Amino acid sequence: MLQKNFFTPKQIVKELDKYIIGQNDAKRNVSIALRNRWRRLQTPEDIQKDIVPNNILMIGPTGVGKTEIARRLADVAKAPFTKVEASKFTEVGYVGRDVESMVRDLVRQGVKMVEEEKKKEIREKAEETVDERILDILIPPIKKPVGKAESAFSQVEESPEEEYDLNVKTRERFREKLKNRELEERKIEIDVQNQAAPGMGFVGGGMDEVSMMNIQEMISGMMPKKAKKRKVSVKDARKILVEEELAKLIDMEEVKEESIQRVENLGIIFIDEIDKVAGHSSKGSGPDVSREGVQRDLLPIVEGSTVNTKYGVVKTDHILFIAAGAFHVAKPSDLIPELQGRFPIRVELESLTQKDFHRILKTPKNALTKQYAALLQAEEVEIEFSDSSLEVIAEMAFKINEEIENIGARRLHTVMSTLLNEILYDVPDSITPGTKLSITPEMVRNKLSKMVENRDLSQFIL
Numbered sequence: 001m002l003q004k005n006f007f008t009p010k011q012i013v014k015e016l017d018k019y020i021i022g023q024n025d026a027k028r029n030v031s032i033a034l035r036n037r038w039r040r041l042q043t044p045e046d047i048q049k050d051i052v053p054n055n056i057l058m059i060g061p062t063g064v065g066k067t068e069i070a071r072r073l074a075d076v077a078k079a080p081f082t083k084v085e086a087s088k089f090t091e092v093g094y095v096g097r098d099v100e101s102m103v104r105d106l107v108r109q110g111v112k113m114v115e116e117e118k119k120k121e122i123r124e125k126a127e128e129t130v131d132e133r134i135l136d137i138l139i140p141p142i143k144k145p146v147g148k149a150e151s152a153f154s155q156v157e158e159s160p161e162e163e164y165d166l167n168v169k170t171r172e173r174f175r176e177k178l179k180n181r182e183l184e185e186r187k188i189e190i191d192v193q194n195q196a197a198p199g200m201g202f203v204g205g206g207m208d209e210v211s212m213m214n215i216q217e218m219i220s221g222m223m224p225k226k227a228k229k230r231k232v233s234v235k236d237a238r239k240i241l242v243e244e245e246l247a248k249l250i251d252m253e254e255v256k257e258e259s260i261q262r263v264e265n266l267g268i269i270f271i272d273e274i275d276k277v278a279g280h281s282s283k284g285s286g287p288d289v290s291r292e293g294v295q296r297d298l299l300p301i302v303e304g305s306t307v308n309t310k311y312g313v314v315k316t317d318h319i320l321f322i323a324a325g326a327f328h329v330a331k332p333s334d335l336i337p338e339l340q341g342r343f344p345i346r347v348e349l350e351s352l353t354q355k356d357f358h359r360i361l362k363t364p365k366n367a368l369t370k371q372y373a374a375l376l377q378a379e380e381v382e383i384e385f386s387d388s389s390l391e392v393i394a395e396m397a398f399k400i401n402e403e404i405e406n407i408g409a410r411r412l413h414t415v416m417s418t419l420l421n422e423i424l425y426d427v428p429d430s431i432t433p434g435t436k437l438s439i440t441p442e443m444v445r446n447k448l449s450k451m452v453e454n455r456d457l458s459q460f461i462l
């Protein structure tokens, strides 16, 4: 299940570096935690079950990369990942506080992941089978004639042998054309399996999610599957039939089993805004009681318990939990002791500097400047940001954060979209394909300075 040569901590950091600027301490710690899970799986079984994950508490202001680090970490590990806001469990009207739902979410991610991987493995084979099926529709095969039974009409018509040979040759030609995607637009008629939808809305009166899902599944299993004839292009037929074929070839039981295993050993649950549920009942009443309640509900899942899901029972003992919060008001020590103990690794994320902003604009694999360039490239317009223009963008974003509200690197998104708004509107009408644009510091200043000066305006726009 795990790669033999899993990333070393240094390699994990290197992968994270492709997307996240700075935050070296956080990167280091998550990479150790990730590698430790791999190490655990290499240990003898009797000790394996005792090694608990190094759950991590990330502390840092908004928009500095907490969520981004966790998400990218999951990508690196090919681990099922889900994110939940702890504060949602305190919402008024939120009954039952179904904290187990985060585990079910994680399993859903795991199943999706494993299913995709399996499909990828057999896709080629499925496509071949489907092309044969399409060929049968285009040029139905005829049976090879047996013996030399003389037909009474043999002088007027082609002999069965000739007819058969012709059929084989034509099919061969069409097979080739199909393969070369030369018949994509031709219309054919196919049978499409159409599952009759149950179309019943359950009001979950006292029923938990699992039993509700089971009932829905049972009902849809009882519904007859209807085949419907549809006229579609070869291209669409291939898509539909390949999906059908893949579903037929995939062993869902195997997928479920593997997914559960992967979730149990590799899953990562990111609990955001944990600081919003910090508080002991001993220190107050009202909201604190409900906050502590959420912590008490989270505890068994983080400590290790079993959760029923649609795909089977999941043990949460070795799931990696990463909790995060700004902890401006509450402190980590305001969490109940049991929960504090479950998050032994504390990492502080630093506020980003203007220099960091500059780098975030240009170096990450998914840097905003690269994203916008790609968008405009779709219209055959080239855009280039001079380095000094990026410096000005970083400077302005930093200033706005200081003056209005510090939202971290998220500010770069709002600033960039304001800066490029006009261009994005003018392409391709007045800025036509083939144009090369280059953004200069002057342009940035012109566009943004008016807003920076006008505090009221910038509050709304930037």
Ligand SMILES: Nc1ncnc2c1ncn2[C@@H]1O[C@H](COP(=O)(O)OP(=O)(O)OP(=O)(O)O)[C@@H](O)[C@H]1O
Pocket: 019, 020, 021, 022, 023, 060, 061, 062, 063, 064, 065, 066, 067, 068, 069, 272, 325, 326, 360, 364, 408, 409, 410
């Ligand atoms: N260190 C960083 N390097 C690169 N990009 C970053 C960094 N920090 C933040 N970003 C960018 O800012 C966006 C928001 O960051 P992220 O979601 O990680 O914030 P957060 O720390 O989780 O904040 P919050 O406490 O509000 O949840 C990211 O999508 C990313 O584009």
Ligand SMILES: [Mg+2]
Pocket: 066, 067, 068, 272
């Ligand atoms: Mg976040």
